[in-house]
Amino acid sequence: MLQHYRVVTDRKLSPDIMRRQIDFIKHETRQDRVLVVVDSLHKLPFKNLSERRTGIDEWLRNMESIRDEQNVAFLVISELSRGLQGRYDEKPDLAAFKESGDIEYSADNAMILSPSWDPLDPFSSGERKSILWLVASRENSPGRVSEYALEYPYWGFKEV
Numbered sequence: 001m002l003q004h005y006r007v008v009t010d011r012k013l014s015p016d017i018m019r020r021q022i023d024f025i026k027h028e029t030r031q032d033r034v035l036v037v038v039d040s041l042h043k044l045p046f047k048n049l050s051e052r053r054t055g056i057d058e059w060l061r062n063m064e065s066i067r068d069e070q071n072v073a074f075l076v077i078s079e080l081s082r083g084l085q086g087r088y089d090e091k092p093d094l095a096a097f098k099e100s101g102d103i104e105y106s107a108d109n110a111m112i113l114s115p116s117w118d119p120l121d122p123f124s125s126g127e128r129k130s131i132l133w134l135v136a137s138r139e140n141s142p143g144r145v146s147e148y149a150l151e152y153p154y155w156g157f158k159e160v
Contacts, residue, residue: 004029015062110136
């Protein structure tokens with residue numbers, strides 16, 4: 001499945017460098033379709049940290065442009081804002097994406113994987129399950145997608 005898997009780490013990444021990297025990968029792999037995974041949206045370089053929200057929104061607009069120009073798919077991982085009392089356990093919506101106002105305009109699908117157990121409790125009882133929520137989509141209604149159980153010791157997930 002990952003026959004042509006590449007990792008690019010560039011602390012000076014810009015949209016132009018991203019475009020060139022995508023061109024290079026397409027040429028090197030002789031593939032027209034490319035999936036770009038960005039981990040994490042909040043760690044992309046900005047001009048300065050006081051402009052973090054506008055920087056994130058600018059990156060999202062650039063990725064949308066690159067997607068259309070170069071026919072690539074993006075999987076962008078974003079940090080979440082905490083809910084009331086510093087928790088993540090309520091039903092998520094677009095406001096859950098930290099400092100990412102443009103996600104609702106840029107994303108074809110926005111999903112959140114949220115724990116249905118207390119991740120800060122080292123002695124949590126029972127099976128550790130997480131729920132995958134579709135919070136925005138151009139084609140489907142928002143709602144619960146599936147539930148997954150943590151598969152220890154492999155740190156993977158199995159659908160329940």
